[in-house]
Amino acid sequence: TRRITVRDLALAKERGEKWPMLTAYDAMTASVFDEAGIPVMLVGDSMGNCHLGYDTTVPVTMDEMTMLAAAVVRGTSRALIVGDLTFGSYQEGPVQALRSATRLIKEAGVGAVKLEGGERSLAQTEAIVRAGIPVMAHLGLTPQSVNTMGYRVQGRGDEAAHQLVRDAKAAEAAGAFAVVLELVPAELAAEVTRSLHIPTIGIGAGPDTDAQVLVWTDMAGLTGGKVPRFTKQYADLRRVLGDAAKAFAEDVVGSAFPAEEHTFH
Ligand code: KIV
Ligand code: NA
Helix, strand or coil: CCCCCHHHHHHHHHHCCCEEEEECCCHHHHHHHHHCCCCEEEECCCHHHHCCCCCCCCCCCHHHHHHHHHHHHHCCCCCEEEEECCCCCCCCCHHHHHHHHHHHHHHHCCCEEEEECCHHHHHHHHHHHHCCCCEEEEEECCHHHHHHHCCCCCCCCHHHHHHHHHHHHHHHHHCCCEEEEECCCHHHHHHHHHHCCCCEEEECCCCCCCEEEECHHHHCCCCCCCCCCCCCCCCCHHHHHHHHHHHHHHHHHCCCCCCHHHCCC
């Protein structure tokens, strides 16, 4: 089997087929999703919150991203793996952006990179695409801008809605192969989806985008505390894993583990 390509995703849009994307941050989890048939995995800088214990995505470095993206690539054989360009690794301009993207391609082996911004990242997107690296854009709520934006629904009101459409068209014109729309009103996401030739991938963006992405730890119920309303939990991994750990602890304290069948003589 060969890996999914950005060309396959363009064809899916032509055929009107929707597809799922999940984040992944390690080889073992990624192999589970690969076997489950998830066609695209994002090694998101959400690893900051979900895997590395930071409060936001802002501190994540390209060293961390490269290491975990390489693990996800090693754990998969079918999915297209997309790696996030981390905060500070592309904002300086197209030369820095291309250097960061090239590193992820060469050292981690990803098939595409993602960056935040439409018009504001136009030169960066163009430079990376021109070098032959597929770029996924990320619009709406862009968590690397948490310090100016906060975490709230984006694109509300005429001016903000028009800007989002302009950003989406700028990303497409610059050569992006897909656009993530995070936390925007469903009606606006539907309008952007209709007005682009490239696929849109929604998260908290309603049902009318071409694809849907969820953070895997939210999707599987591993995340502690409150999860966003747009997430659906398909499992209760936090409880399952906690119960397993408690059962192991009880067995050790009560001398029930190891039993004869776990023991060598
Ligand atoms: O880092 C991430 O997980 C993301 C998705 C939410 C799109 O950027
Ligand atoms: Na991200």
